[in-house]
Amino acid sequence: MTGSSRARGPRTLFDKIWEAHLVSETPGRASLVAIDRIFLHERTGSVALKGLKQAGRPIADTARVFCTMDHIVDTFPGRSDETRMPGGKAFITETREAALEAGIRLFDVRDPDQGIVHVISPELGIVLPGATLVCPDSHTCTQGALGALAWGIGSTEAEHALATGTLRVNRPSTLLVRFEGTLAPGVTAKDLSLALVSRHGSAGGNGCAIEYGGSAVRDMDIEARLTLCNMATEFSAMTGIVAPDEKTFAYLEGRRYAPRGELWERAVASWRRLASDEGARFDREIDVDAGGLAPMITWGTSPQHAIPVTGAVPALEASGLPRESYDRALAYMGLEPGTPLGELPIDAAFIGSCTNSRLSDLRRAAALLRGRKVAPGVRAICVPGSMHVKREAESEGLDEVFKAAGFEWREPGCSMCFFAGGESFGPRERVVSSTNRNFESRQGPETRTHIASPETVAASAVAGHIADARRLAS
Amino acid sequence: MEPFRKLTAVAAPILRANVDTDAIIPSREMKSVSKSGLADGLFAGWRYTQIGGREPNPHFVLNQPAYRGTRILLGGENFGCGSSREHAVWALAEYGIRAIIAPSFSPIFFNNCVRNGILPARLPEGAVQSIAEDVAHDPQSRPVSVDLESQAVVAHGGACWRFELDSEAKQMLLEGLDAVDLTLRQREAIERFLSRDTAERPWIYLEPTAGGDR
Numbered sequence A: 001m002t003g004s005s006r007a008r009g010p011r012t013l014f015d016k017i018w019e020a021h022l023v024s025e026t027p028g029r030a031s032l033v034a035i036d037r038i039f040l041h042e043r044t045g046s047v048a049l050k051g052l053k054q055a056g057r058p059i060a061d062t063a064r065v066f067c068t069m070d071h072i073v074d075t076f077p078g079r080s081d082e083t084r085m086p087g088g089k090a091f092i093t094e095t096r097e098a099a100l101e102a103g104i105r106l107f108d109v110r111d112p113d114q115g116i117v118h119v120i121s122p123e124l125g126i127v128l129p130g131a132t133l134v135c136p137d138s139h140t141c142t143q144g145a146l147g148a149l150a151w152g153i154g155s156t157e158a159e160h161a162l163a164t165g166t167l168r169v170n171r172p173s174t175l176l177v178r179f180e181g182t183l184a185p186g187v188t189a190k191d192l193s194l195a196l197v198s199r200h201g202s203a204g205g206n207g208c209a210i211e212y213g214g215s216a217v218r219d220m221d222i223e224a225r226l227t228l229c230n231m232a233t234e235f236s237a238m239t240g241i242v243a244p245d246e247k248t249f250a251y252l253e254g255r256r257y258a259p260r261g262e263l264w265e266r267a268v269a270s271w272r273r274l275a276s277d278e279g280a281r282f283d284r285e286i287d288v289d290a291g292g293l294a295p296m297i298t299w300g301t302s303p304q305h306a307i308p309v310t311g312a313v314p315a316l317e318a319s320g321l322p323r324e325s326y327d328r329a330l331a332y333m334g335l336e337p338g339t340p341l342g343e344l345p346i347d348a349a350f351i352g353s354c355t356n357s358r359l360s361d362l363r364r365a366a367a368l369l370r371g372r373k374v375a376p377g378v379r380a381i382c383v384p385g386s387m388h389v390k391r392e393a394e395s396e397g398l399d400e401v402f403k404a405a406g407f408e409w410r411e412p413g414c415s416m417c418f419f420a421g422g423e424s425f426g427p428r429e430r431v432v433s434s435t436n437r438n439f440e441s442r443q444g445p446e447t448r449t450h451i452a453s454p455e456t457v458a459a460s461a462v463a464g465h466i467a468d469a470r471r472l473a474s
Numbered sequence B: 001m002e003p004f005r006k007l008t009a010v011a012a013p014i015l016r017a018n019v020d021t022d023a024i025i026p027s028r029e030m031k032s033v034s035k036s037g038l039a040d041g042l043f044a045g046w047r048y049t050q051i052g053g054r055e056p057n058p059h060f061v062l063n064q065p066a067y068r069g070t071r072i073l074l075g076g077e078n079f080g081c082g083s084s085r086e087h088a089v090w091a092l093a094e095y096g097i098r099a100i101i102a103p104s105f106s107p108i109f110f111n112n113c114v115r116n117g118i119l120p121a122r123l124p125e126g127a128v129q130s131i132a133e134d135v136a137h138d139p140q141s142r143p144v145s146v147d148l149e150s151q152a153v154v155a156h157g158g159a160c161w162r163f164e165l166d167s168e169a170k171q172m173l174l175e176g177l178d179a180v181d182l183t184l185r186q187r188e189a190i191e192r193f194l195s196r197d198t199a200e201r202p203w204i205y206l207e208p209t210a211g212g213d214r
């Protein structure tokens, strides 16, 4: 950190992390920023590692590079390297080969720590407050929940980060999103993200580094903050970040790659300074009355098409969309204006993904499913986010609750969060899903996705139609 | 990487907002573990009559004879949003697209374009519209010109718009430079940073063995 930047007056959390990582800066050009952690996965990892090898470039520091198998691995019990995706096996075997050869830490298909990158990185203490972390995956912003600057990059940029330990980045503008208030019962971090995107549009945070603040965020546990930050990319932001606090430190203490002993004490002392200073200026600010929000669900084909779960498909004027996008979304989803979402029968329910597949998500869904059954004809699937989550859930008997209710209980991975070419719910099947994207064909050709919290998914699975979990709970 | 200086070519409109990378290349089309062999999958969901098929959908703009040889795309707001898959850009490049003109781009997509020799030019929505209208009269005889040096887009009718681009992206595109080479020229600055930072934040620097094994 340079003396001059300290003298500049109050700084935002983003400014502090950015400045601590500046290797060089030239006005009007991208800055060279040091990268502390690089995470790869089998979908794009082998491409980056192979590209590097072909160019004859070694990895700058292998100890700070990690790789997992999550995107296309099979999630059926008893899985192997075979996948339902045609040609998928090659991604797995080639990534394994490239990772072993490069000497980086690999969480392989059978590793007890395997799981979705954005679930295992916090779980293992790989992402740390004040650190920079990149991964060729757009939901890398999830990890900002720990107070890190974490963002998604492309494969060519991943090669750059691997080879140089740095990235060339244009300093993003800053946006403070303040969620003030106490969440009403049944309202979760997922609903906050959906409400934000629905109000300000999916381009609303274009290129910004968002800091999520306000009492509702301070009150959240770390897993809820991960859910909140997960969808910063659905807002077109570069990333989302939450200032680390005592909860963050308690969460990280003792995790495998987190510092220990005297180093831990030093780290925490430094992390305590990671908050926006009083009077620090952001380029933009958005205030949301979090106390006034309801559980949300999407009706269309963009996360911005979200409305309260008690609502009806909006009319064109109320949707705020251009006619073409509106008509297209309705046609794709097979919906009519004015239809109450609560009347829509569903074909499937999915709980999983880096948004909502952590232990707390599974606990809340299981609490609603206990003693209940999935409605006849509904296919219901639960995919824990990591081996660690799966083991903990099983030790609490949550797997039994899911299975007794009629859910499939899977091995960790991205699974049907996105369609990798193999397994899908089927054309025109209506799915309530705890994932983050409802784009056309995201979960399979012509599949109709409604994204919502795990609570809403569980309640809908039981009801056989889109349902308000608050009514089931009472 | 092929340098980009000036290009005059057929431009095709895909003007809807939020064209995401799943639309640019659906995941089912990313069968290859390499960066090539992707052009056939470009816009597959729109370009072919059937999922997984290869029969051209005559309604899709790039299939229309008038737009044969398209090298420039005219896009809508938030072009390239969604998944960070660089395959979208590799597919565009392999297909022959060298420039995309749109009101805004998703940041990851924007960077991926620059790193693969595709110029992402931001022009106001009205400008993109009027270029598309100009082109529509006869795409083959009304090509669009993009000049990176002067940062200008010129429609066949003569109307001209300037676009902003940071100087580094410009240099990389103009010289066809690999960013890694550019960065490795600053090796000393990186070393200086590391020696200072290792003292300040030692917990970031993991032991190769302790970090790698359990």
Ligand code: SF4
Binding pocket: A070, A071, A116, A117, A137, A139, A352, A353, A354, A355, A413, A414, A417, A418, A435, A436
């Ligand atoms: S769970 Fe879904 S959103 Fe998350 S990393 Fe996997 S594919 Fe991407």
